Amino acid sequence: MQSPKFLLALLALAACAPTVPDSGSGVGFGNYSEYVRQREATAQAAGQPLSAVPAQPVFSTERVGEAIDNAAGGVTPATGGAIGETQIAATTGANRPRGNAPAGIRQEAGEMRAGAAMSDEQDFDAVSSRETIDSDAERLARQRAQYQVVAPTALPQRSGDAGPNIVQFALTTTHAPGTQLYKRGGLFQRDPLVTCAKYASPDLAQEVFLSKGGPEKDRDGLDPDGDGFACGWDPRPFRNALR
Numbered sequence: 353m354q355s356p357k358f359l360l361a362l363l364a365l366a367a368c369a370p371t372v373p374d375s376g377s378g379v380g381f382g383n384y385s386e387y388v389r390q391r392e393a394t395a396q397a398a399g400q401p402l403s404a405v406p407a408q409p410v411f412s413t414e415r416v417g418e419a420i421d422n423a424a425g426g427v428t429p430a431t432g433g434a435i436g437e438t439q440i441a442a443t444t445g446a447n448r449p450r451g452n453a454p455a456g457i458r459q460e461a462g463e464m465r466a467g468a469a470m471s472d473e474q475d476f477d478a479v480s481s482r483e484t485i486d487s488d489a490e491r492l493a494r495q496r497a498q499y500q501v502v503a504p505t506a507l508p509q510r511s512g513d514a515g516p517n518i519v520q521f522a523l524t525t526t527h528a529p530g531t532q533l534y535k536r537g538g539l540f541q542r543d544p545l546v547t548c549a550k551y552a553s554p555d556l557a558q559e560v561f562l563s564k565g566g567p568e569k570d571r572d573g574l575d576p577d578g579d580g581f582a583c584g585w586d587p588r589p590f591r592n593a594l595r
Contacts, residue, residue: 516562518555522587523594529586532578534567542573548583557583 472478527533551557557574558581564571567580574582581587 515559518558518562518585519590521558521562522590525580525587527579529581529584529588530577530579533580534570534575534578536570536576536578541576544573544576544583547573551583554583554585558585 548554548557551560560572561567561570561574561582566575566582570576570578570582
């Protein structure tokens, strides 16, 4: 039978295979150096050459920081270690504007220029850094010097004969529209719908009515009910405005 011979061959091959460290021994987590020393000692005892295996590198925060800076395109501090406040100020302070303006924005006279019309007048720290009590007094004095008082003047008078004043007529009356106060009638009474259609508004009809002898006379037939108001003109809005 060939089974015993096959098993013996497998055992021989296993004996010749190099020893692999147990994963439970923590290779890469602190025991790799011990494994290398044991391997070199075994090779020297057997008289076999063995290439040197580098020991496990010691963890360094400086090398990690350098790798991060190189990947991000940054600059690694020459001295290594933690970056201090002085180094941060050296890299950011040169382009940092005063106040709370974003980088690249320059503040002048209470406003941020470079295309941003934003005021910092509500920022006490920013204002106090450039304004004083004396400067506020000077600015207040300049504003007072520019202040001008315009005195009211009388309303201009109309030139020439502008016709009857319908507002003044409305204020001299007290009766309601439709109350007859003036005598009307005659053989040649005109249709008020036709005569009033000639005017664009009751105000214009009232002006013409007063200019031709109204309210006592009604030559054009604009006030057939005799209340003194032509073409339905209403004096009450003018009365209410005076109250």
